[in-house]
Amino acid sequence: MSYDLTIIGAGPGGYVAAIKAAKLGAKALLIEKQALGGTCLNKGCIPTKALLASAQKLDLFKKTKEFGVECESVPKFNIKQAQTRKQKIVSDLQKGIEKLVKQNKIELITGTAAFLSNNKISVDRREIDTKNILIATGSVWSEIKGIIPDAKNIVTSDEALDWKDVPESVLIIGGGVIGCEFASILNSFGSKITIVEALPSILSSVEGMLSRLLAKSFKQNGVDIFTDTIVKTAKITNSSVETEFSNNTQMNFNNAIVCIGRKPNTKNLGLENTDIILRENGAIKVNEFYETNVKNIFAIGDVIGNPMLAHVASAEAISCVEHIFATGSQVNYNAIPSPIFTIPELAGVGKTSEQLKKENKTFKTGRFSYTASGKALCDGDTEGIAIVHTDENETIIGAHFFGKNATLLVAEATLAIQKQTKINEIEHIIHAHPTLSEVFAEAMLDANGMAIHKIGKD
Numbered sequence: 001m002s003y004d005l006t007i008i009g010a011g012p013g014g015y016v017a018a019i020k021a022a023k024l025g026a027k028a029l030l031i032e033k034q035a036l037g038g039t040c041l042n043k044g045c046i047p048t049k050a051l052l053a054s055a056q057k058l059d060l061f062k063k064t065k066e067f068g069v070e071c072e073s074v075p076k077f078n079i080k081q082a083q084t085r086k087q088k089i090v091s092d093l094q095k096g097i098e099k100l101v102k103q104n105k106i107e108l109i110t111g112t113a114a115f116l117s118n119n120k121i122s123v124d125r126r127e128i129d130t131k132n133i134l135i136a137t138g139s140v141w142s143e144i145k146g147i148i149p150d151a152k153n154i155v156t157s158d159e160a161l162d163w164k165d166v167p168e169s170v171l172i173i174g175g176g177v178i179g180c181e182f183a184s185i186l187n188s189f190g191s192k193i194t195i196v197e198a199l200p201s202i203l204s205s206v207e208g209m210l211s212r213l214l215a216k217s218f219k220q221n222g223v224d225i226f227t228d229t230i231v232k233t234a235k236i237t238n239s240s241v242e243t244e245f246s247n248n249t250q251m252n253f254n255n256a257i258v259c260i261g262r263k264p265n266t267k268n269l270g271l272e273n274t275d276i277i278l279r280e281n282g283a284i285k286v287n288e289f290y291e292t293n294v295k296n297i298f299a300i301g302d303v304i305g306n307p308m309l310a311h312v313a314s315a316e317a318i319s320c321v322e323h324i325f326a327t328g329s330q331v332n333y334n335a336i337p338s339p340i341f342t343i344p345e346l347a348g349v350g351k352t353s354e355q356l357k358k359e360n361k362t363f364k365t366g367r368f369s370y371t372a373s374g375k376a377l378c379d380g381d382t383e384g385i386a387i388v389h390t391d392e393n394e395t396i397i398g399a400h401f402f403g404k405n406a407t408l409l410v411a412e413a414t415l416a417i418q419k420q421t422k423i424n425e426i427e428h429i430i431h432a433h434p435t436l437s438e439v440f441a442e443a444m445l446d447a448n449g450m451a452i453h454k455i456g457k458d
Helices: 014-023 038-043 045-062 079-103 177-189 208-220 310-325 353-358 374-379 406-418 423-427 437-446
Strands: 005-008 028-032 107-110 113-117 120-123 126-130 133-135 139-141 169-173 192-196 224-226 231-237 240-245 250-253 255-258 262-264 297-299 338-340 346-350 364-369 385-390 396-402
Touching (some): 005 310, 014 079, 014 310, 177 338, 208 346, 208 385, 208 396, 338 406, 353 385, 353 396, 396 437
Parallel strands (some): 028 107, 169 192
Antiparallel strands (some): 346 396
16 A cells, blocks of 8 residues: 555554545555653653643642641551553543544554665564655653663663652752652652752753742752753662762762753664754754755654754644645744643743843843732742743844743743734733733733832832
């Protein structure tokens, strides 16, 4: 059988590409060597958020008394039940993708795909006849020289997601998004958390003020943070992890999680049998429509090294497939929302103040605190702030949130940046009261000193 498009990898880029192609009338083949949904569904976005939900419920119980709700006994956390719930969510979503694939008459092959040449691929020795090939193989964990995960004491987040017991102490190597999310979850579960980050701050890519606020919140909740520090050694001794840091600190932990980032997954693809060009970081080089230097071979998602986010892979999938079979629109990388599911949450879209200063751009900044929000006060979640940057034309070019529902608030800001919206246009959109959406509107107005419910201008 001949296919119009063969997709290697069934993560949020691959399966979306297959469905989009099918809806455009193409005959699509989807190849996946493991489980449908890729890293996001099976080892990333979904399982971590399921455990995060358990952590948030546990945290809520800890402060019910101030709301007039008194519990006769201290709540106990059952991680085994949380794991059962997490796995059911993952399984249900996998079944949902399977139904979508069948409904759209997409052929699915479970196996390992490899290139035989520029225009030929095989799946477990079966040669595929196809007009176009799309590589959507995602990413894998980066390694640290001298620190070898054993899947028990020293692990990646893949193994940590399946822990059946809550460790007494955990070292998190890497204060990026994944490391900070796990710090929040495990801290709420009761582990003593230590984060070691090589850069000057945790979450170094986010708005600087928000990174500092999260670090402050972590420390207030008992999390130790070492920045400008690396883990020199980590050795397993008597079922514990003995470590030494670059600042000469020596500490022992029950477990360590390596969270230093991910790299494009091109291993065992047979790319050496093709003329496909890789970038210095190992990512596949593509043009603006995700075509490689080899005609009719495309690549999207983590494997091309752009922002490694599930929703980015999905957006690239749609753009790429539209280009192959119709007229493709380009992804606006200036309007990509970046949610971070820590406790409290962070989210951002567009430029940070640090980026704007580095680019010598003229801009104004507005801020509005959750402490001035009626809804935040009612909910008892006043730890938070909204920050908005505008250019000389009062167009919104960046918006960043810290606090409850930050990952929801960023949606309106993303639309504003996508549509190049100005302050006065948002000003005349009615935001329901009392809701947290008002903090974005007030922060935006504060950029030109016109916030209604803010005393003074900082």
